[in-house]
Amino acid sequence: MSYKSKFGFGCMRLPLTDENNPTSVDQELFEKMVDTYMEHGFNYFDTSYAYHGGVSETAIRKALVERYPRESFQICDKMPTWALTCEEDNDKFVNEMLERLGIEYFDVFFIHNINTPWFKLAENANSFEYVKKMKENGTAKKIGFSFHDTSELLEKVLDKYADILDVVQLQLNYLDWEDPVIESRKCYELCVKHGLDVYVMEPLKGGVIVNAPDEIKNDFKNFDPDRSIANFAFRFAASLDNVKIVLSGMTKMEDMLDNINTFENFEVLNDKEYAFLEKMAEKLDESVAVQCSECGYCVDECPEMIPIPEYFSLFNISKNRPDENIYKLYFDKLADEKVPADNCTYCGTCLDYCTQKIDIPEELEKVCENFENGFSPYEEFG
Ligand code: SF4
Ligand code: SF4
Numbered sequence: 336m337s338y339k340s341k342f343g344f345g346c347m348r349l350p351l352t353d354e355n356n357p358t359s360v361d362q363e364l365f366e367k368m369v370d371t372y373m374e375h376g377f378n379y380f381d382t383s384y385a386y387h388g389g390v391s392e393t394a395i396r397k398a399l400v401e402r403y404p405r406e407s408f409q410i411c412d413k414m415p416t417w418a419l420t421c422e423e424d425n426d427k428f429v430n431e432m433l434e435r436l437g438i439e440y441f442d443v444f445f446i447h448n449i450n451t452p453w454f455k456l457a458e459n460a461n462s463f464e465y466v467k468k469m470k471e472n473g474t475a476k477k478i479g480f481s482f483h484d485t486s487e488l489l490e491k492v493l494d495k496y497a498d499i500l501d502v503v504q505l506q507l508n509y510l511d512w513e514d515p516v517i518e519s520r521k522c523y524e525l526c527v528k529h530g531l532d533v534y535v536m537e538p539l540k541g542g543v544i545v546n547a548p549d550e551i552k553n554d555f556k557n558f559d560p561d562r563s564i565a566n567f568a569f570r571f572a573a574s575l576d577n578v579k580i581v582l583s584g585m586t587k588m589e590d591m592l593d594n595i596n597t598f599e600n601f602e603v604l605n606d607k608e609y610a611f612l613e614k615m616a617e618k619l620d621e622s623v624a625v626q627c628s629e630c631g632y633c634v635d636e637c638p639e640m641i642p643i644p645e646y647f648s649l650f651n652i653s654k655n656r657p658d659e660n661i662y663k664l665y666f667d668k669l670a671d672e673k674v675p676a677d678n679c680t681y682c683g684t685c686l687d688y689c690t691q692k693i694d695i696p697e698e699l700e701k702v703c704e705n706f707e708n709g710f711s712p713y714e715e716f717g
Contacts, residue, residue: 338601341573341581342594343379343411344372345536346395347386347630348584357631358388366398368591373403375595381534381582383413383447384432385632392435400437410436411534413447413481417688419460426465429474443534444475445504448632449492450484452687467499477501481536483690486521497529504534506690507578509571509612510544510619510626511537516692527577534580535572537690541628544568548622548655551615558611565590566597567604571612574604624654625698626691633685633695639678643685643695645669646676650702666706677703 350361350368380399382391392412399408412432414425433439446462457463457480469475479502482489489503503526511517526533539545545564547555555564565583572581585591604612627647634643646669653662670676681696689695 338573338603339376339598340379341579342377342569342598343381343534343580343582344369344377345582345584346380346382346391348586349387349391349394350586358390360387360390360394362394362397364588365394366402368585368588369398369402371588371591371595373408375599377595377598378408379411379442379580380408381411381536381580382436383445384415384418384428385413385447389435392432396435396437405438409442410438411443411445412436412441413445414457414462414466416447416449416453416457416462419456419462421459422461422465424460425462429469433474440473441469441475443477443479443502444469445478445502446480448690449480449482449488450687451488454484454488454492463496463499479503479531479534482506482522484692485516486518486525489522489525493525493529493531497531500531502532502534502579504536506537506540506628507533507535507572507575508538508540508544508568509616510540512571512616514620514626523575523577531577532579533575533577534582535578536582537628538568538572538581538583539565540626541630543623543626543628543651544619546652547615547619551618551622554615554618563593563597565593567608567612569594569597570602570604570608573598573601622655624650624701625693627651627693628691630690632688632690636684636688638682638684639680640674641676641678641699642669642673643699645673646699646702647693650698650705653705663706666702 350364351359352361353359380395382395395410414428444466446457446466449457466475466478470478479500481504483506505519505522506517507519507523511519513520523533547564569581572578583594585594625647627644629644629648631644637643649662649665649669676699679696679699685695
């Protein structure tokens, strides 16, 4: 397999016409991006039942399925594990997904977001057996699951099901490689041990890696002025042998063109670059207050409708600019226009949904304290 074929189009963060409405996909821009991606010889699209409230799948149908021959592209879709209540639900969701996409089969099909509570739901609904049958009857060419939990749980799942699966989709990037919560390296090595391919999600950790503080951005410029930070991050993931796909969720044409350049002129990361990224990971880790990837899963589930990632994003930005009171103004504006962060009732509903295992109520409390205390936020982070 060539490195070029590893570049996948992630359809979880499509361009929007209204940034406050995740279902308002900018179809015209998306189609232009699809055309550019296909013209350059790439062909892998990743979606799920849940992305953009279901609109990701229909947008792909219009931009791709209705405009290109079926054999010219690959589609990966994912079962909404959290919504499975019984065995019959597998069929119900799969039929709905095929219909939304306007296709007869999936190139890749995943059980979405296996973590401790949802592994139980998937087992109760017999979903592993179900996807095995999908492969046998041709509804899916490859099967697997996407994963958001510890290496301990991954080992348990693989010991039980690796024999029937082809792929595991992992969160993998240089910030999470040795992270004690995400454990990218350990999870990757377990997949290698079981002979499974790895598809990579969050290679930029939802933007945390590229939205680094200026000091880190300057370090990258000084190290190699001809490469973007994203270039390093994609090459970090794609240089691994068992990694066959690296997804990028692109909202701008500019980002797509940079990624095309990375994969068309791919260079495996060298030792000097690995050592540099290790240093940058340490520095970045110290500069982030909350490691939120802005996936948005928590927001739909919060009964109070608190815009959690927006508060965390402000918190992170403000950490690197503690002398700029402008972030307090943004915080006040956000709390005025949307639900205030201190509306959290500590119900805990969001916790199972957090892909980064963040203690959301505790972090929201810190957000409130920090902004309300007139902006002296970071004593505790040092
Ligand atoms: S714990 Fe707070 S943030 Fe989480 S779902 Fe409940 S109210 Fe929302
Ligand atoms: S708090 Fe967790 S679930 Fe919510 S957007 Fe951030 S990473 Fe995603």
